[in-house]
Amino acid sequence: MTEELFRQDGYASEFESIVTAVDGDWVTLEGTFFYPGGGGQACDTGSIGGAKVTETRRSGDDIQHRVPGNEFAVGDKLWCSVDWDRRxxxxxxxxxxxxxxxxxxxxxxxxxxxxxxxxxxxxxxxxxxxxxxxxxxxxxxxxxxxxxxxxxxxxxxxxxxxxxxxxxxxxxxxxxxxxxxxxxxxxxxxxxxxxxxxxxxxxxxxxxxxxxxxxxxxxxxxxxxxxxxxxxxxxxxxxxxxxxxxxxGSKPEDVVRTAANMRAELEGSRSMLKEAAARLMESQEPESVGGAMLYAMTVPTADRKIVSDAAEKRRAEGAVCVYVFAGGSAVVASGDPRVDCREVLSAAASELGGRGGGKPGFAQGGFPGVDQDRILECLRSRASALLK
Ligand SMILES: [Zn+2]
Incomplete structure (x- = not known):
């Protein structure tokens, strides 16, 4: 049983003790000022006989010190030192x-x-x-x-x-x-x-x-x-x-209020923009290509769902649509068997550099860093070519 010397004096860090057991890296002393950790407090580290103690733990009634690579033997009398700054x-x-x-x-x-x-x-x-x-x-x-x-x-x-x-x-x-x-x-x-x-x-x-x-x-x-x-x-x-x-651009005493106002304004603008984007897609007149209706536009939104919903609607009407929106994202939907959306996207991806995939009737892609109008024109001309 190790004597728990740290209970008597929490401020002592240098001491001499005798080795009572060695089990691989783990060394047990007669008495120790090393706290084995507990109650949420991390254990002590330090040195024994000049060798580093990397960890201390409780093991039954004993306290064990981990001294990697030690060559200590039972009975050794050693100088021990707790890392005081840490403790x-x-x-x-x-x-x-x-x-x-x-x-x-x-x-x-x-x-x-x-x-x-x-x-x-x-x-x-x-x-x-x-x-x-x-x-x-x-x-x-x-x-x-x-x-x-x-x-x-x-x-x-x-x-x-x-x-x-x-x-x-x-x-x-x-x-x-x-x-x-x-x-x-x-x-x-x-x-x-x-x-x-x-x-x-x-x-x-x-x-x-x-x-x-x-x-x-x-x-x-x-x-x-x-x-x-x-x-x-x-x-x-x-x-x-x-x-x-x-x-x-505010004073420290106003910063919380300013940030809260900005956040509310931003949320308001976002939802207005979403609504405007939905209306814009809704009110677009299609061009007629090869007897099909083709809708192609850049949409001022970052909301993928609004765009996907509008595209699904056009597809259900039997039309083909190409929507390009924030960050070089694109959605292609087709209700016309002549247009396979995957084909449109992969052709654009190899031309512009980007990626995309999905199903014949609905596919999504991303062309980061490419100009929106260029993405739109590329997708639109690929879709038209399939309809002609
Ligand atoms: Zn406490």
Whole structure:
């Protein structure tokens, strides 16, 4: 059984220990300050006897260190070193997660926690529902006041049936045993947790939420950054916001309203354009070629469905149509047995460079980078040739 020295002192990173087992890459020590990970916090890395520890894990009552290619033997007394920068970042991140979730719950009291994830690359908490950005704003402000107040973070062990347990944020059903490790942050938060935390909230430095994204059926992931990293991320987002104000030509305080207005306008224009395109196709007079009606036009829309619907209608009338629309797309439909749409498209594709396919009565193609009028003329003349 490995002695879990990290429980006694979360700040020790250099120590000496004796090898008690070696199983390939995995080395077990008598006692260790390497945290094996757990509760959403990533494991420690570092070195043992000068060799790299790439991973640490729990295995029954033991803690195993992965030391690839090691030549250690049972009884070796080795100098060990936890990668302190990594570990301290994880401790601070874990403490920040307690503060952040508490702050979010103050804004949205019914909020539940689903999962946490604390690694050097990313830190987030998954909550059981989407929450408004206004709640995130309030939570981040409160969280930073907790950090600025430099409150003590203490750990204690409580009995499962202790009446005081009522005050504790805990999922008792997820915890085994009668003794429960509880972490208290000043008089702000008290939660069951067996991870490693800092001693004072000030060590977190700063906390900043930079992303709120759906986590599918789990709920919503709230990503956060801490310390110097939080300042850098905040600055990056501020610069992005300023770039957006330049693009939109608005002031920072108006940028949300401006963007919302533009979006509404764009949606309005799109649907008007769709309607206009449909009317344009509807009102076109056909040319008569070889006794058939031929409709050919460029349509000012990016909406493939509008074009396909109109083409299907012409085909049902026994006519032939060629429609070219946004981005060099084309639809050819034919209700006349003389015109095989695939033939029309593949001939145009080999002439102009592009691709297309479908059925004899209906085919679609794309001619990226080719002028719309040129595509139209090519398809139209191919279709006419078949009708003559
Ligand atoms: Zn914790």
């Amino acid at each position: 301290y970042d994880l401790m601070r991140g874990h403490t920040a997660e307690h503060i952040l979730f508490n702050s979010l719950q103050r804004q949205v009291p019914e909020l539940g926690i689903v999962k946490i994830f604390i690694s050097p690359e990313s830190k987030y908490v998954i909550v059981d529902r989407d929450i408004p950005l206004e709640a995130v704003r309030g939570a981040v402000a409160f969280a930073n006041s907790v950090i600025d107040d430099n409150l003590p973070v203490t750990r204690s062990v409580m009995e499962r049936d202790d009446p005081e347990m009522e005050r504790v944020r805990v999922h008792l059903e997820r915890i085994e045993g009668d003794e429960i490790s509880v972490v208290e942050i000043g008089d702000v938060d008290i939660a069951a947790c067996s991870g490693i935390h800092v001693m004072e909230t000030g060590e977190v430095g700063a906390l900043f939420v930079d992303r709120k994204v759906s986590a599918g059926k789990d709920g919503t992931a709230i990503h956060f950054r801490i310390g110097e990293d939080a300042r850098k991320a905040a600055n990056e987002l501020a610069m992005t916001c300023m770039e957006v104000t330049e693009v939109l």
